[in-house]
Amino acid sequence: xxxxxxxxxxxxxxxxxxxxxxxxxxxxxxxxxxxxxxxxxxxxxxxxxxxxxxxxxxxxxxxxxxxxxxxxxxxxxxxxxxxxxxxxxxxxxxxxxxxxxxxxxxxxxxxxxxxxxxxxxxxxxxxxxxxxxxxxxxxxxxxxxxxxxxxxxxxxxxxxxxxxxxxxxxxxxxxxxxxxxxxxxxxxxxxxxxxxxxxxxxxxxxxxxxxxxxxxxxxx
Amino acid sequence: xxxxxxxxxxxxxxxxxxxxxxxxxxxxxxxxxxxxxxxxxxxxxxxxxxxxxxxxxxxxxxxxxxxxxxxxxxxxxxxxxxxxxxxxxxxxxxxxxxxxxxxxxxxxxxxxxxxxxxxxxxxxxxxxxxxxxxxxxxxxxxxxxxxxxxxxxxxxxxxxxxxxxxxxxxxxxxxxxxxxxxxxxxxxxxxxxxxxx
Numbered sequence: 001x002x003x004x005x006x007x008x009x010x011x012x013x014x015x016x017x018x019x020x021x022x023x024x025x026x027x028x029x030x031x032x033x034x035x036x037x038x039x040x041x042x043x044x045x046x047x048x049x050x051x052x053x054x055x056x057x058x059x060x061x062x063x064x065x066x067x068x069x070x071x072x073x074x075x076x077x078x079x080x081x082x083x084x085x086x087x088x089x090x091x092x093x094x095x096x097x098x099x100x101x102x103x104x105x106x107x108x109x110x111x112x113x114x115x116x117x118x119x120x121x122x123x124x125x126x127x128x129x130x131x132x133x134x135x136x137x138x139x140x141x142x143x144x145x146x147x148x149x150x151x152x153x154x155x156x157x158x159x160x161x162x163x164x165x166x167x168x169x170x171x172x173x174x175x176x177x178x179x180x181x182x183x184x185x186x187x188x189x190x191x192x193x194x195x196x197x198x199x200x201x202x203x204x205x206x207x208x209x210x211x212x213x214x215x216x217x218x219x220x
Numbered sequence: 221x222x223x224x225x226x227x228x229x230x231x232x233x234x235x236x237x238x239x240x241x242x243x244x245x246x247x248x249x250x251x252x253x254x255x256x257x258x259x260x261x262x263x264x265x266x267x268x269x270x271x272x273x274x275x276x277x278x279x280x281x282x283x284x285x286x287x288x289x290x291x292x293x294x295x296x297x298x299x300x301x302x303x304x305x306x307x308x309x310x311x312x313x314x315x316x317x318x319x320x321x322x323x324x325x326x327x328x329x330x331x332x333x334x335x336x337x338x339x340x341x342x343x344x345x346x347x348x349x350x351x352x353x354x355x356x357x358x359x360x361x362x363x364x365x366x367x368x369x370x371x372x373x374x375x376x377x378x379x380x381x382x383x384x385x386x387x388x389x390x391x392x393x394x395x396x397x398x399x400x401x402x403x404x405x406x407x408x409x410x411x412x413x414x415x416x417x
Contacts (some may be wrong), residue, residue, distance in 0.1 A: 009319035020307035040268050055341025088279055089320065220282045 006091040007099050014103035017076065028108045029115060032065035047124045054123035054201045055184040058116050062137060063173050064110055064143035070165050073104050073149065074156040074211075078218055082215065089220045093142045094167075097215060098208035101149035109145045112140045132188040136196055140180035143200040146207035147172040153214035231256050231277060231399045233295075237287035239274045247273055248408050248417050249286070251361035255367070255375045255398045260389065260409055263402040265417030271402035272300060272371055274417065278400060279369045295367035306345035310355040313344070314362060321363040333360040335384065349376035359387055360392075368392060370401040374408070382408055 018025060039057045040050060076085040077100075086096050116137050117130040151168035155161030176199040184191035231254050239249040245271035255261050263271045273412060276282040278289055279297050304313050314327055331337045334354045339347050347355070353376045368389075374382050386408040389399050401407070 006320040007323060011315055012319075015305065016312070017305060020305075073336050076305070078307050079301070080301050081303040082305065084279075084281055084299050084301065085297060085303050085317070087281055088295070090294075091320070220276075 006089060007095055010086070010091070010096045011099040011103050013082075014100040015107060018104055018107035025111075026106050028068045029111050030064045031068045031118060032061050032112050032115060033066060036061040036123065041124065041205045051124040054120055054125035055129075056181055056208055057123055058120060058125075058137065059140065059181050059184070061119075062112055062141055063144055063170070063177060064118075066109060066141060067148050067162075067166055067169060069104075069108055069150040069152075070145075070148040070169075071155065071162045073100060074153045074215060074218070075161070078156045078215075083215060083219050088217065092212070093215060094208040094212035097149065097153065097211040098204075101146055101207070101211065104149070105142055105145040110138070113141055129187060131186070133184045135181040135188070136180055136193060139193075139196050139200045140176050143176040143203040144169075144173055146200075146203040147176075150207050150210045150214065153211040153218065156215065156218040158166065172203075176203070232291075232293050234290045235278060235284075235287060238274065238277060238284050238289070240277065240282075240287035241285045242270075242273070251287070251415070253413075253415055255400060255413075257366070257396050257398055258393045259412040260393060260399040260407075261413045261415060262407050262411040263400065263415045263417065269417040271417055273393055274415070275369055275371050275400065275402050293366040295369055296360050296363075296365045298356055298360070298368070298370045298373055299401070300371045302352045303359075304344040304347075304352050304355055306343065308344045309341050310344075310347070310351075310358070311340050311343065313355055314358055317359050318362045323362040325362050330358050330361050333361065333384075335380065343400070350378055350381055353377055354381060354384075357388070360388060366397045368397065368399045368401075370399060372404065373401055374403070374405075 006204055036057055041054070043049060074083070077086070087093060113134055116134055117127070118134070120130040121127055148165065148169045150172070151165040154168055155164045158164055176196065179192050179196040183190060183196045186192050234254045236252045238251040240247040253261060253275070263274060265271050273282060277284045278291070279295065280289070280291070284354060304310070310331065311327060314330060318325060331340045334357065336351060336354050336358065339351050357373060373385055377385065389409045392399065
């Protein structure tokens with residue numbers, strides 16, 4: 001492969017599709033905000049109680065919201081016949097899968113991270129800690145999207161595979177959730193942030209290959 | 221046509237001893253074929269006989285249950301599905317694949333040649349089946365690839381569209397390419413061989 005232009009084209013196509021509503025942009029945002037805002041109604045609006053669980057609530061909401069639109073990311077490509085075309089290209093399919101997942105994260109994952117400070121304030125989290133915590137939410141969210149992408153690829157040929165995606169992806173979220181929650185409690189500079197980054201790097205190095213293997217099966 | 225001109229491979233695709241099993245059923249077995257420059261092979265068979273399966277094996281999408289496929293040249297794929305996204309216009313579709321393939325083809329020219337100037341900026345979901353098919357077939361003009369694998373290329377096309385595609389196939393064969401097409405009805409082009417499944 002001399003030039004990465006096929007990859008740029010794949011990335012651009014994925015961005016276009018996400019914007020066009022193929023994968024849903026507002027849906028994860030609405031889900032994220034809605035799930036987080038439900039918490040004060042269920043555990044009570046006691047400020048001290050909320051502030052002690054606020055960052056954890058954000059992690060749970062982020063993990064669930066990252067799966068909301070995952071069903072369509074690869075399924076649409078399979079149904080349209082776009083996947084068949086990519087699968088016959090010289091460009092390695094794992095790079096195409098990675099480009100698609102990262103484009104999807106940019107469109108519907110990054111906004112969730114930007115949304116953590118206002119929702120965190122509503123959950124009585126210390127405002128000073130929220131902006132540094134965005135780095136942790138960003139890293140963790142990327143890992144969630146990568147594992148979600150693997151699950152989405154595995155479920156691409158399954159009708160109404162949304163639940164299957166959750167079942168497949170949520171166990172993979174565990175290490176990221178553990179270190180992510182610790183990192184937001186410790187604040188920046190703590191060792192957990194590095195472990196969190198390690199789980200994201202691990203996802204980044206495994207997920208594209210796993211997703212492309214699943215897509216090869218789906219297209220067969 | 222640089223890719224076709226300076227190389228004259230012995231064959232563009234060769235399959236030996238191909239077999240396909242679907243569930244408990246053997247679709248075909250010990251199937252061999254070879255296609256050289258200028259040839260057009262037609263795959264025939266009833267619905268479910270395995271035409272698409274064979275074509276997918278030749279394109280590298282499905283792993284053969286037995287046998288091998290050698291494909292020393294690059295190929296174009298027109299599948300049963302058009303590859304056009306619902307929000308994508310024909311212009312966006314062809315620009316996208318043109319980018320992927322490093323094509324320098326003029327979009328306007330291709331649109332004119334395929335008779336899709338009018339719906340060229342209309343989203344895929346609003347196009348007729350024939351317009352979508354024409355858009356998919358227009359991909360063949362983006363990059364010069366010696367081998368074309370076509371699954372029911374004439375489906376959904378009107379008389380004029382069929383004539384258009386027949387012309388493309390003839391032209392492609394004359395300029396050093398070859399075609400393998402799964403077909404239902406009569407082949408409107410002169411086939412050099414046939415595989416009955």
